[in-house]
Amino acid sequence: MVQLSTSVCLVGGLLGLFLLVPVMASTPASMCTPLRTLNVSLSQRRRYMKHNFPINYTIRIHQKEIFKLSNISRMKLQVKDLDELVLQRLWFQVNQGVLKKIIRVLPERHPSRPYTAELENRLRDAEGVFVHAHPAEVLQQELPETIQDIWDSLTEEPDRVPESVWRFASPKSLLDNFCHTMFCLFSDCFASTELQQDYCGVSHWRKDRKKALQLES
Ligand SMILES: *[C@@H]1O[C@H](CO)[C@@H](O)[C@H](O)[C@H]1NC(C)=O
Ligand SMILES: *[C@@H]1O[C@H](CO)[C@@H](O)[C@H](O)[C@H]1NC(C)=O
Ligand SMILES: *[C@@H]1O[C@H](CO)[C@@H](O)[C@H](O)[C@H]1NC(C)=O
Helix, strand or coil, X not given: CHHHHHHHHHHHHHHHHHHXXXXXXXXXXXXXXXXXXXXXXXXXXXXXXXXXXXXXXXXXXXXXXXXXXXXXXXXXXXXXXXXXXXXXXXXXXXXXXXXXXXXXXXXXXXXCHHHHHHHHHHHHHHHHHHHHHXXXXXXXXXXCHHHHHHHHHHCCCHHHCCHHHEEEECHHHHHXXXXXXXXXXXXXXXXXXXXXXXXXXXXXXXXXXXXXHHHHC
């Protein structure tokens, strides 16, 4: 009896280990180089997405292209056992759309145009590595319904998108979301050796914003 339960425990423990491995390896190490490169570009966003634009300038985007830390925490609450990989796929999809919309409002010779094109390339590079780092069947996995709905509405033909889903947002705020959600969803690549950073915590960035506002004024 005792022996049986011990072996059950052992098998259970081993199974647990196997189940844990893919969860822990949610960000393959190969992703870190392109993502850190992307971060270096994104760290210039104030200059290119704020200073180069008229004050309070906004662009029209799809409502679902507002993808912030609060959306991530809400989705994790809404969808049971939500795989980080699903959120990462959504992150690529959303931010490709955002960059495309920013590029569209920039005239050929606008100083932010090469910058935005560079971000597009770097995001594409990171996605290439992402796709290679995961087996195709994992990436083709059916999405949870809530996420699939978001996906469908993002990939809808623009002329079939109802008027009510459009929103206005500043390019800078969109890139802030882009950057903060990257740190959260790929935190393995941005782990700090200093005190444990919680990149997914909204309060972490509120503090940051306050600091930035103080610097600006
Ligand atoms: C992102 O890049 C900037 C500029 O190189 C760097 O200062 C910052 O620490 C990086 N962020 C993270 C979380 O690694
Ligand atoms: C920009 O927006 C802020 C906050 O809504 C407002 O206080 C400010 O007057 C606006 N500036 C201009 C130039 O429209
Ligand atoms: C994120 O939340 C905002 C509301 O705060 C919502 O308008 C937006 O559609 C959400 N984004 C996604 C991707 O669900």
